[in-house]
Amino acid sequence: MRDRTLWTAHLGAGGLILVFLGLHMAIMHLGLTGDGLGVPGDKAIDWASVALRAQSVFFAVTYVILVGATLYHGLYGLRNILLELNPGPALRKVIDVGLSVVGLALFAFGTWTALAAPGAATTVGG
């Protein structure tokens, strides 16, 4: 894919992150809007809150979007920096392929952890 498309997607992902990470930060860390969503802000990382959020479709969708958008935006940004350091043609290829593989793997992992029920791994694993 050409850089014009990649760059446009980079900005699009940035817009998504702005909305969803802003929301995520507000809920998880500032505790400002948490009560309205049934998650008390100061208890956001308590297991009860975590389990509650895990049942919510809203949070599941938000997490998947955030993981995807942030990985793309962040890794494309990293690629920009690395490519501007003038690597040789072989290293360029390694950077492109490497970042794509890392990004896809982390997206798959992040999506799984976002969608799986809390404790799923222990349940499945016995």
Next chain:
Amino acid sequence: MASRAHPNRLGIRGWVGGGRWGFERYLYTLHRITGLGLLAYFLMHIFVTSTRVLGPASWKQAMDAVSGPLFAVGEYLVFAAFAFHAVNGVRLALIEHGFLIGPPIEPIYPYATSVGRQRPLAVAVMIVAGVIALWGGLDFLTLR
């Protein structure tokens, strides 16, 4: 004919060396540094929060491991970096789509540039990011 010219590319020095030049150069550098910091945090964050699939005990263990004043300060730095990167990112997204820099003009000395034209926005970015960072600082470091 082989060139006997001497290479004179500035290298990384050219990225960070702003000298007496415009402060957008520093915003550019800070945008990169905060971006790298946020990416590093995010990758760590995926793994730390993924412990939720291992059940309550693992979750609590992970949360305990990343608690304490050092992590609170670290988390706050991430928040402040996010505040800057996000607000500056909005500025860049607007500018890089040709907004807020004005149309092409007749260059008459002393020259008005797109950089000068968007300067109020760049200043506003710093103020808004500063206010968000301060507000977050109160919450992160005092209200807990």
Next chain:
Amino acid sequence: MADARPRTVTFRVRRFEPGRDERPRWEDHRVEVTPGMTVLDGLWKVKEQSAPSLAWRSSCRMGICGSCGMLIDGRPRLACNTQVAELGSEVVAVGPLPNFDIVKDLVPDLRPMFETHRDLRPYLLRDDTEEQDDPTREYWQSPHELEEYLQFSYCIKCGCCMAACPTVATDPHYAGPMPLAQAQRYDSDSRDAGFGERREVLSGGDGPWRCHFAGECSQVCPKGVDPAKAIQLMKRDLVFDLLRLRRRKPPAAVAEAPHGLPREGIPPAPPRTVPEG
């Protein structure tokens, strides 16, 4: 009027002699400052008085030709356009433009910049080759359409923007501010139809996507061309084109012949005002 500024300054000049010097070195020369003296005048004095082998490029002495771009007191400027007094320092450091190889002393190798410039086809691209080869009339353009690119056409290709750009500082593949601004100059010309052709090059990894608006190119441009503006407008055009939001207009047509006025061929010579013989 008494002038408190020093009557002499030190010209700290970067020297490099290929084949003799391993690396560039600094060389100091005292120069008496006269009112209105430019850095270029100072270099001539240095050459006349103490360093006859000192090399640089210059021609017009008035900021038109773009030959004398140099790194003066840490900032890319035209030597002919910079007064020694305006620098306000006792030591005037003069080096070759960075981000270009040094040919000798203050002479940078600008070839990579011009090669990229050429690759971006900085001229009107149109289908009507016959009309271009053998023009019958001018292409019609309104004053408003002229303003869309006029600022960018003042570029004198001095290379100061390339020396100030942080991306060019590490990435030799990046097209750079000058060639990109010139590509935009033609892309935004209502007589041009080359957007599609230039897009093939510009959409790639070495195009305007490597610009992150550090803004230095526009700060140092001695002609007020504002390459950063051109590059952002270019990105808008390319992204809007990708999203099918760009309005396409056919290139300007050949202007219609004015009605009732014979303008065919070469106009007849005016009647003589001095009697023959």
